[in-house]
Amino acid sequence: MAVGLGPLPTLHPVPGFELGIASAGIKRVGRKDVVVMRCAEGSRVAGVTTTNAFCAAPVLITRERLAGEVRYLLTNTGNANAGTGDDGLANAKRSTEALAQLTQVDAEQILPFSTGVIGEPLPVAKIEAALPAALADLAEDHWAQAAEGIMTTDTLPKGASRQFEHDGVIVTVTGISKGAGMIRPNMATMLGYIATDAKVSRDVLQALVRDAANKSFNRITIDGDTSTNDCCMLIATGQAKLPEITAASGELFGKLKDAVFSVFMEVAQAIVRDGEGATKFVTVIANGGGNAQECLDVAYAVAHSPLIKTALFASDPNWGRILAAVGYAGVPELDVSKIDVFLGEVCIASQGGRAASYTEAQGAEVMAREEITIRIELGRGEFSETIWTTDLSHEYVKINAEYRT
Structure with missing residues (x-):
């Protein structure tokens, strides 16, 4: 049911970064569920991880090891290894130790x-049994x-690629x-891997992944649930024959930032388009806030409202639900007489009530679209924030009711 999400675009190989895939039969026999990624020696890896206090065992280990040299990334699907206590930590370490023995690197890498x-x-x-096949499959074009x-519950794979020229x-x-469900990332998404062959210092790379995630993965929501396993990694292999980027300035950094932000945005929005049971891709814009946080508070109140999300699924222009959500978003001293609300290009509410020009037919036409924009003009300042979300359908309930069966 993915909305506006088609086949993968061309994904250009990144020199110095290889990917290998194998089947461990974790949840279903024959399913490809183990992925090994190899970074060229000297690569830099930065990342952001979930803010969920019940974070998974592999997240805890990844946080500890990010400060050192990273040579491999090991991913399994079908099992989150979260809520598993000390045994979970031991099992996650054991899996990396098995890969370390096969590759002759330190498990800490x-x-x-x-x-x-x-x-x-x-x-x-x-997982251990599948590792030799994953290593044998390693290639830059995989x-x-x-x-x-x-x-996992994704219906389509998600990827993006950009190239630019410099000197x-x-x-x-x-x-x-x-990612398709349990999505309200407070850093990134359930899993995201972005690589470049640019050479970037560790500090600049970490700042870049944090900023890119904040404007992409941290601006999407499907159901308001923050996963225990959220991780997004940015890898710089340094294979491009260009000077190292050591500061967040200059022409080369500007080009890289644009490309990284573009890839982050595309793969983040793809998660929303493939949201569990989604039939609508919804952009929520809050303009004119006194600060960025109150814009986000308003936008998320609208995006998380079950009443609004079900109205979106039904293509019902029930604009009163939007006003209610804006009103309970917690913005201090909110003057509703200054607020305008738009569905697409149609003004549905103005100065605290129904817009004089609005008709039900106008609202119904917008709500019938697969891609919908809800825009709230707060009239309080110069700040603006945008997030992306979905409707809430029967299929979402069905998928999550049957997730473990």
Whole structure:
């Protein structure tokens, strides 16, 4: 039911970054569910992880190891290894130790990632058995296969790629993501991997992944639930024959930032378009706020309202629900007489009530579209924020009711 999401675009290989996929049969026999990614020696890796206090065992390990040199990233689907206590930590470490033995690197140079059912023991033996096949499959052009290998309830793989030229050298940025439910990232998404062959210092890379995630993955929501396993990694292999980027300034950094932000945005929005049971892709814009946070508070109040989301599914222009959500968003001293609300190009409410020019037919026409914009003009200042969300359908309930069966 993905909205406006088609086949993967061309995903350009990133020199110095290889991906290998294999089947461990974690949840279903024959399914590709283990992905190994290899970074060229000297690569820099930065990342952001979930703010959920019940974060998964692999997230805790990844946080500890990010400060050092990273050579491999190991991902499994079908099991989140979250809510598993000390045994979960031991199992996550055991999986990286098994890969370390096969690759002759230190286990501390391997980052583990898991996604799937929470609370079940990680089937380490199955993962270990699949590692040789994943290593044998390593190739720089296996992005599309890896995008499929990290899927859970996703209906389509998600990826994006950009290239730019600087001083006669082509620089590549390519990324993939997964996620369709339990999405309100407070850093990134359930899983996202973006790589470039640019050479970037660790501090600049970390700032870049944080800023890119804040404007993309941190601006999407499907159901308001923050996953225990959210991780987004940005890898810079340094293979492009260009000077190292050591400051967030200059022409080369500007080009890289544009490309990275563009890839982040595309793979983040793809998650919303493939939201569980989604039939609508919804942009919520809050303009004219006194600060960025109150814009976000208003936008998320609208995006998370079950009444608004079900009205979107029914194509019902029940604009009163939008006014109610704006009103309870918690903006201090909100003057409703200054607020205008738009569905697409149609003004539905103005100065605290129904717009004089509005007709039900106008609202119904907008709500029948697959892609809808809800815009709230607060009239309080110069700040603006945009988030992306979905409707709430029967299928969402069905998918999540049957998730473990």
